[in-house]
Amino acid sequence: MKVLVVDDEPQIRRALRTSLEAHGYEVATVGTGDEGVVAAAGARPELILLDLGLPDMDGTEVIRRIRAFSEVPIIVLSVRESQADKVAALDAGADDYVTKPFGIEELLARSRAALRRRGGEEPTTPTPTFGALQVDLAKQLVTLDGEPVHLTPTEYGLLEALATNPGKLLTHQWLLRRVWGQGYGTETTYLRTYIRTLRKKLGDDASAPALIVTEPGVGYRWIAEPSG
Amino acid sequence: MKVLVVDDEPQIRRALRTSLEAHGYEVATVGTGDEGVVAAAGARPELILLDLGLPDMDGTEVIRRIRAFSEVPIIVLSVRESQADKVAALDAGADDYVTKPFGIEELLARSRAALRRRGGEEPTTPTPTFGALQVDLAKQLVTLDGEPVHLTPTEYGLLEALATNPGKLLTHQWLLRRVWGQGYGTETTYLRTYIRTLRKKLGDDASAPALIVTEPGVGYRWIAEPSG
DNA sequence: CGCAGGCGTGAAGAAGGCGTGAAGACGCCC
DNA sequence: GGGCGTCTTCACGCCTTCTTCACGCCTGCG
Numbered sequence: 001m002k003v004l005v006v007d008d009e010p011q012i013r014r015a016l017r018t019s020l021e022a023h024g025y026e027v028a029t030v031g032t033g034d035e036g037v038v039a040a041a042g043a044r045p046e047l048i049l050l051d052l053g054l055p056d057m058d059g060t061e062v063i064r065r066i067r068a069f070s071e072v073p074i075i076v077l078s079v080r081e082s083q084a085d086k087v088a089a090l091d092a093g094a095d096d097y098v099t100k101p102f103g104i105e106e107l108l109a110r111s112r113a114a115l116r117r118r119g120g121e122e123p124t125t126p127t128p129t130f131g132a133l134q135v136d137l138a139k140q141l142v143t144l145d146g147e148p149v150h151l152t153p154t155e156y157g158l159l160e161a162l163a164t165n166p167g168k169l170l171t172h173q174w175l176l177r178r179v180w181g182q183g184y185g186t187e188t189t190y191l192r193t194y195i196r197t198l199r200k201k202l203g204d205d206a207s208a209p210a211l212i213v214t215e216p217g218v219g220y221r222w223i224a225e226p227s228g
Numbered sequence: 229m230k231v232l233v234v235d236d237e238p239q240i241r242r243a244l245r246t247s248l249e250a251h252g253y254e255v256a257t258v259g260t261g262d263e264g265v266v267a268a269a270g271a272r273p274e275l276i277l278l279d280l281g282l283p284d285m286d287g288t289e290v291i292r293r294i295r296a297f298s299e300v301p302i303i304v305l306s307v308r309e310s311q312a313d314k315v316a317a318l319d320a321g322a323d324d325y326v327t328k329p330f331g332i333e334e335l336l337a338r339s340r341a342a343l344r345r346r347g348g349e350e351p352t353t354p355t356p357t358f359g360a361l362q363v364d365l366a367k368q369l370v371t372l373d374g375e376p377v378h379l380t381p382t383e384y385g386l387l388e389a390l391a392t393n394p395g396k397l398l399t400h401q402w403l404l405r406r407v408w409g410q411g412y413g414t415e416t417t418y419l420r421t422y423i424r425t426l427r428k429k430l431g432d433d434a435s436a437p438a439l440i441v442t443e444p445g446v447g448y449r450w451i452a453e454p455s456g
Numbered sequence: 457c458g459c460a461g462g463c464g465t466g467a468a469g470a471a472g473g474c475g476t477g478a479a480g481a482c483g484c485c486c
Numbered sequence: 487g488g489g490c491g492t493c494t495t496c497a498c499g500c501c502t503t504c505t506t507c508a509c510g511c512c513t514g515c516g
Contacts, residue, residue: 457516458515458516459514459515459516460513460514460515460516461512461513461514461515462511462512462513462514463510463511463512463513464509464510464511464512465508465509465510465511466507466508466509467506467507467508468505468506468507468508469504469505469506469507470503470504470505470506471502471503471504471505472501472502472503472504473500473501473502473503474499474500474501474502475498475499475500475501476497476498476499476500477496477497477498478495478496478497479494479495479496479497480493480494480495480496481492481493481494481495482491482492482493482494483490483491483492483493484489484490484491484492485488485489485490485491486487486488486489486490
């Protein structure tokens with residue numbers, strides 16, 4: 001049973017490693033959010049213990065990025081006790097939220113509970129591939145024929161929304177809310193603009209699409225077949 | 229979304245009911261562990277909020293009894309903060325453990341997290357299939373002999389109305405209301421036009437129909453046999 | 457046998473959405 | 487403060503889609 005510990009304080013990492021290994025878990029530790037996302041994709045742990053107070057990245061952002069490609073249980077460890085922090089982390093996709101200092105027995109029990117719930121394996125691919133196009137959801141890196149493609153944050157967000165829902169018809173409103181936020185829903189000109197740059201950068205043709213199909217009046221559809 | 233609250237204190241029951249109903253949940257409340265187990269079996273709630281300090285039965289026993297027949301998420305509410313209590317409840321099968329007093333926002337967030345996990349079991353949308361014709365309702369994708377068929381929103385809406393009611397006679401008015409909206413009901417020319425394009429795109433013949441039969445003066449009927 | 461209504465067929469006008477290209481506004485880093 | 491990348495907005499021409507109409511056929515009825 002592999003567990004990934006993401007925490008910037010070495011003594012906490014050490015303490016967690018000791019306790020977890022004593023209970024038969026296999027433990028990997030990293031110190032930054034970025035490493036955490038990469039390790040979640042690479043090492044494929046079955047449980048992640050995530051400290052919210054990381055130096056390099058907001059904790060909810062780490063959760064969101066891991067959730068882009070994995071359903072692995074995430075238990076948040078945090079010194080912050082405010083409800084807003086808890087709500088934000090849980091709604092970002094965390095499974096549980098434990099405030100420091102916590103008892104190791106409680107943490108282990110919550111880990112067991114989280115693992116018990118996730119009985120089945122999830123087949124989600126960390127890096128969906130479509131022919132020459134590869135989308136590394138962990139590193140947020142897109143390559144075409146092996147060449148990295150530079151995308152702005154909005155462009156990447158749109159691509160992620162499309163590529164993680166292959167074949168599905170995604171409405172204007174759904175895409176706008178997912179990429180731009182809850183307050184959006186009618187700004188179809190944004191979509192047209194960014195779909196255009198995406199098509200251009202990914203070498204797609206609107207009149208003979210191989211990746212993104214326009215569903216007039218409704219939305220867009222990612223039609224490329226996953227090939228990895 | 230049905231929630232069952234098991235708590236012996238009436239004011240807590242009332243407070244939870246108010247908060248939960250304000251957020252769109254359907255709430256049932258009981259005051260004893262025994263009633264809780266019965267209600268969990270009978271009312272089939274999708275989430276249970278369980279107070280540990282019940283007068284008639286030990287909290288972990290309630291959890292165990294419910295777990296004997298249901299995987300419904302259980303969030304424990306308790307005044308006891310000891311690790312031993314938390315471990316016991318979680319290992320008995322609880323999904324989460326919240327100590328009173330708790331913030332309602334946090335409880336709601338934890339409820340969403342618990343529901344999200346359980347609901348994660350892909351709410352399998354049926355994909356009606358009729359020989360070579362396949363209607364993927366989740367993706368809103370129609371394929372004929374494996375080839376995607378492009379339909380306009382109105383065409384798809386009409387097909388969905390027909391294909392999800394196989395064998396049933398659907399009147400002009402019913403179809404118009406469903407596809408075009410409440411304000412319609414007499415525009416049978418619309419129906420004729422779109423039934424025609426549907427037949428053309430799906431390879432059906434009006435004079436020898438295999439999919440859509442005209443019921444003169446009344447409406448239309450989807451006669452294809454579901455085959456999957 | 458003639459007629460009327462409903463249906464299938466074909467087509468065309470109109471409205472709105474889309475792709476395209478570009479330019480201004482904004483925020484951020486140096 | 488300046489420069490750059492990114493986001494937002496606009497105008498234009500084209501194309502899809504919706505809506506409407508006309509015509510011929512069939513059916514049922516008187």
